[in-house]
Amino acid sequence: MPSSERAGRPAGHGEAHQRVAAVDGWFTLDGAGPALIGQRCKACKTFVFPPTASWCPNPLCADTEMEEVELSRRGSIWSFTNACYQPPAPYVAREPYEPFSIAAVELEAEQMVVLGQMVRGTRVEDLHVGDQVELVLDTLYEDTDREYLVWKWKPVGAEPAGGYGDRSGDRSGGSGPKKSSAGGNRMAERRRDG
Amino acid sequence: MAESRHVAVLGAGMHPWGKWGRSFVTYGLTAARAALDDAGLGWTDIELVSGADTIRNGYPGFVSGATFAQALGWSGCRVASSYAACASGAAAIANARAHILAGLVDVALVVGADTTPKGFFAPIGGERRDDPDWLRFHLLGATNPTYFALYARRRMALHSTTEQDLAAVKVKNSRHGAANPYARYRKAVSIEEVLASPMVADPLRLMEICATSDGGAALVLSSMDFARRHLEKLGGGHGAGSTHRSQSRPLAKIAAVSTVTPRYPSTVIEMPHFATDSAVTPIPRTAENRPDLPDHATEFRASIARAAYEEAGVAPEDVDIAEVYDLSSALELDWYEDIGLCEKGEAEHLLRSGYTAIGGRVPVNPSGGLSSFGEAIPAQAIAQVCEIVWQLRGEAAGRQVEGARVGVSANQGLFGHGSSVLLIR
């Protein structure tokens, strides 16, 4: 939705908003267990995201029958960053602007990496390559009568913002990026073997 | 590669990079005239003009070859226009080179120029829900620095790169660029200044991310036969006593141009996409797929310069200088490995030892790189070649790499455009 449609109308805070997807057909709207919708080639079984292909991308496969499948809801962080400055339109930013984190997440079963914002309030200081995350739906932006949803990644077992303190230490027995990066290394090697 | 496949670089010219706020055509024209003058040729001697397109300057930018031809004055010559995102300049060089090697023309003019908006690159206007470049801004707020930062953070996790290493790349390039009259940023900066600049996309700071600039670059390319005849004519003939400068310098030659695409499955997230290819379906390794190569060499970026080395019959060890696409300080480190200067994970060591600074074994970005220029998209890959030409001729005053004989450029354009130009003297 262009940002121009948000302007010029009275704000309707407090009213019940209709929750709609910010993009059609890229994820399920299942509040409890949402999933990205990808495609899988019926012939060679490779995956595609977003689900907009009408052909198989494998150079050794000329199939055009792509079936829709739900992708893994969990993955591990391949890399991450944040957006300290407000991205330009067509991004619709909160006002005042709130920096957000963004992650590239490796899905093990599909052996692919998918981008997504991290849930609101996630700081890069809390993230490490190799950390487990799961898919959730979150607000991308709102106008007077609708709330536009998008997929985001959420640290697995995350507590409310500020409660991440000693998570990595608990999980890995070591701490900090060193330990997690070894996990990232293993993942990369496994993918090459496949 | 036999000399019969070489193409001579008779002239190189640039318009200084900056934020000048004029039409891209004026920059292209200045660069073209400088390249023609450098070659000792007139515009009407040119048989093909090969333009590198810009998509942010309306229709004239989409047909850049014709736009520059008209600006120089319709001469009836052949025309070509190429678009390959950041690799557009190399695509225009490849187009001109193919015409020359095929014997269709003897001498060609390659031109690229751009006028750019301030700030982050935003997608071109309008609501385009079928364009991944529009959608990544809308759904993710993913700017170009987002992708650069993902590579940088990944590198830090795998190879223990430090923030100081990233800053040191900028420091090195700023020292190189300070001596380059065509660079936009000409001030040497310190590690402390870089680390004090604001964070844009963690771990990348403002001074570690390439800006967007106005600029123009041009080359005059010819067949080796034409070059010999032309240089003889300049030396003898009726101009005796006013010998052209191309008489007293080595001739730079293009030995290879790589314009490769990725190989499926491409497992590194690429701008502007939402996801990588899936690697669940193994692609059998054939002779064609080069089972002899280390695994990382099958990744896209590593395949780019390799194709140029193979075409030229040159080994990475033979390279004396390199101009690589340092969209970020971290990306320059990735390139050290991808152009074969060292193994994966060793780039930080090369940087710290001074190997890639002027005075070291293989200076990288002696021009100052994108770090000192800011990106003028269709001109940038041509500017990389201009710098290598000046270095091979010994004309890079203030930043000259002594005795440089082999230079390589490397660049990766959006949507799968690899480009690398290998030059020798």
Ligand SMILES: [Zn+2]
């Ligand atoms: Zn298939």
